[in-house]
Amino acid sequence: MKSIHVVAAVILDEHDNVLIARRPDDKHMGGLWEFPGGKVEAGEPVTDALSRELDEELGIQPTAWEPLIRIHHSYPDKTVLLDVWTVTAFTGHAHGREGQLVRWVSKSELSSYEFPEANKPILSAALLPNRYGITGSYNGLEELARRVTNGLDQGMDMICFRAPWLSSDEYREHLEYLIPLFSGTPLKLIVKGSLELLKEDGIDGLHLTFAQLEELDRKGWRIEREAVPDGKILIASCHNSAQLEMAARIGVTCATLSPVLATDSHPDAKPLGWEATHALLERATVPVYCLGGLGENNLNQCVQAGAQGVASIRDWWNI
Ligand SMILES: Nc1nc2c([nH]c(=O)n2[C@@H]2O[C@H](COP(=O)(O)OP(=O)(O)OP(=O)(O)O)[C@@H](O)[C@H]2O)c(=O)[nH]1
Numbered sequence: 001m002k003s004i005h006v007v008a009a010v011i012l013d014e015h016d017n018v019l020i021a022r023r024p025d026d027k028h029m030g031g032l033w034e035f036p037g038g039k040v041e042a043g044e045p046v047t048d049a050l051s052r053e054l055d056e057e058l059g060i061q062p063t064a065w066e067p068l069i070r071i072h073h074s075y076p077d078k079t080v081l082l083d084v085w086t087v088t089a090f091t092g093h094a095h096g097r098e099g100q101l102v103r104w105v106s107k108s109e110l111s112s113y114e115f116p117e118a119n120k121p122i123l124s125a126a127l128l129p130n131r132y133g134i135t136g137s138y139n140g141l142e143e144l145a146r147r148v149t150n151g152l153d154q155g156m157d158m159i160c161f162r163a164p165w166l167s168s169d170e171y172r173e174h175l176e177y178l179i180p181l182f183s184g185t186p187l188k189l190i191v192k193g194s195l196e197l198l199k200e201d202g203i204d205g206l207h208l209t210f211a212q213l214e215e216l217d218r219k220g221w222r223i224e225r226e227a228v229p230d231g232k233i234l235i236a237s238c239h240n241s242a243q244l245e246m247a248a249r250i251g252v253t254c255a256t257l258s259p260v261l262a263t264d265s266h267p268d269a270k271p272l273g274w275e276a277t278h279a280l281l282e283r284a285t286v287p288v289y290c291l292g293g294l295g296e297n298n299l300n301q302c303v304q305a306g307a308q309g310v311a312s313i314r315d316w317w318n319i
């Protein structure tokens with residue numbers, strides 16, 4: 001089936017609210033909520049289509065945007081490539097020019113609206129930050145807290161507590177020490193370990209190793225059938241297209257893809273390089289953080305290539 005190229009926008013206002021619109025009842029996916037947009041015309045540059053559709057549907061003219069995510073999705077009756085952009089500035093007053101209902105909602109309210117099936121990764125991508133910090137080595141709890149606090153102060157919104165050299169009791173003890181640093185803030189604390197941890201208060205998400213991912217997929221584990229609390233984040237470590245597909249199948253929130261470049265923390269792993277990374281990002285249907293030999297300086301390059309952002313250890317840990 002030939003894929004229909006569709007451009008859609010996550011439009012943000014100055015308070016970080018998102019504009020959503022209700023699809024007219026007589027259209028494909030009618031009655032569901034959507035991110036405004038529409039079909040790219042033959043030969044039309046995508047960002048021209050973005051401007052045209054937002055003007056036609058909402059009467060606004062975007063003035064600043066960046067790619068968010070691209071999703072290939074097959075519905076029973078059609079296949080679409082949703083090319084989704086974040087629009088951070090526009091002129092004009094947004095209103096439903098085609099008679100459709102439009103609404104500004106906060107990011108936390110998004111999950112209470114019903115969207116077409118293809119939109120799940122768009123919702124994840126809209127809610128996830130673009131810098132994901134993974135903890136490096138440290139000596140003692142005080143240093144751990146200092147480095148984590150330092151990272152949070154520098155704008156790292158999501159941090160994975162990784163410490164493979166600790167026993168599980170020690171890991172638990174250090175985790176208890178970290179939880180208060182995150183509680184009552186929008187900052188996300190991601191942990192390593194078993195799925196049960198997702199049920200605990202104070203833990204925002206779990207980062208699966210690729211071995212855990214493969215094991216879950218083999219068992220036919222699917223997030224929609226499990227008692228995973230709403231809003232909890234499940235991240236999978238992926239290194240190739242088969243793992244990215246598994247990640248999408250089991251329904252993770254997002255994935256890391258590594259190693260993009262050579263890295264001292266995993267000297268034996270062969271880097272993917274940019275060309276293979278681009279190809280994997282193009283096919284991925286979950287938001288992806290590029291990882292391995294990367295840092296803050298690579299953020300823009302990764303986002304432009306279609307990634308959610310950059311994950312790093314060294315780049316932020318040792319400052
Ligand atoms: N705009 C938009 N389309 C989406 C989203 N999610 C999703 O699956 N689609 C699908 O993408 C396809 C194209 O969207 P569209 O109906 O807005 O196209 P359009 O504005 O050019 O409309 P038209 O064909 O009536 O002129 C539809 O099949 C729709 O179901 C979304 O969030 N926004």
Ligand SMILES: [Mg+2]
Nearest residue numbers: 036037038039
């Ligand atoms: Mg449309």
